[in-house]
Amino acid sequence: MSLKRTPLYNKHKEAGADVVEFFGWEMPMTYTKLEDEHLAVRQAAGLFDVSHMGEIYVEGPDSAAFMKKMFTNDLEKLEDGAIAYGFFLTETGGIVDDLLVYRRNKDSYLLVVNASNCDKDDAWLRAHEEGYDIVIDNRSDDIAEVAIQGPKAQEILQKITDFDLESLPFFHFKEDVVVAGVSTLISRTGYTGEDGFEIYFGNDDAEKIWDALFEAGEGVLKPAGLGCRDTLRFEAGLPLYGNELDDKTSPLEAGFGIFVSKEGDFIGSDVMKAQRAGELNKKLVGLELVDRGIARHGYPVYDLEENEIGVVTTGYKSPSLNKVIANAIINKDGPSLDDEVLIGVRKKKVRAKVINKYYLRKNTKK
């Protein structure tokens, strides 16, 4: 199977990016250095090409009822123009995918899903559509997306649009916003823990938007690759499917129960109710290494008696904090805050301490 390219592929090559394979896509890992791109987003602004993300529209008279069955979060309480984060679950409570749902109106929803799961999500939705008067329209191949993130994001984007960005609250969106002469959808969302926007538009306009943003952000805005996308989201306590989330882990076990409706009747809701009633087996904790070493995804976690109790889901030397930190999913009855654990780093077992998993204060807008 040949690899897919986003409409910004040539821009990445021109900028000297290290382009790597990412779930069937050729994506920029870094343009300069991961740490520099990471800090640019924290301190000023970075621009990510996230055109690989999937966009699926669910529309029609039964779409509210259909989404209620498929999605863990409550969309009925959501106003038009607002966005909810949540999950598709399997019947046994594992996670099919995590996604954003943009409520256009009660009969129309835009689902933004992981590139790695887009085909699976599409099939999952279609496998359950029978009996609902809806249309599932997967427009992932036609829609491009960039994310401008960081404290200077609004200032830069405002230079190339007449729409008053200040009026857009966090987790809200606006359609038909003209940016650099192009009609776009803008949301105040992101995956970095910083303020910022995600902008959706047709593939043909991608280079125009990309260039206009860099012109508006000259000297401030930097291109940012998938490398720092992962370190940024990790520091902000945001999960990644395949790391913190998978089909063997429930959102409650991963610590994201607030995105699972307590009353809702969705696929997997019985398991969620049972887990809330006490049948929870695992939990996600934050760890800081006490000994030298770097804990990475997949490394085993042990208690001090060296019994294996879990696994590292993401670990890095944090570019913002300059400390080695890691997320781990461990047994529910395992160590808690300030307790020590051991992490298997190749042949050695190194000590780590359980810390608050929100490593960094988020700077997103209210």
Added chain:
Amino acid sequence: MSNLYFTEDHEWLRVEGDKAYVGITDFAQEQLGDIVYVELPEEDDEVAAGDSVGVVESVKSASDVLAPASGRVVEVNEDLEDSPELINEDAMGNWIVALELSDKEELSALMDEEDYKAFLGEEA
């Protein structure tokens, strides 16, 4: 004959008396980016050519340092524990481990500097 050898995995080995110092090449450090941690082996570890004698880690990834030739670890560069960035600053000047080689004949399988430069040219 020079005392400096190279591997296709971008390690270098410099023979000085009874010891052979091992590091990674400038090309390797460039590929890795900022090195944030170096894991050193224990002294007296016996390694065969191709075994791991350490790990260099960037934010993004961990890469094994492979022994260019067989021997016993007789010294490790502890400066790298606190200052892993020394490898970025001068990869050829900062060795990672020193080996006492068990079979100097193995060196004939390695590249000299000229061959390594040609090898890099082919890779690029």
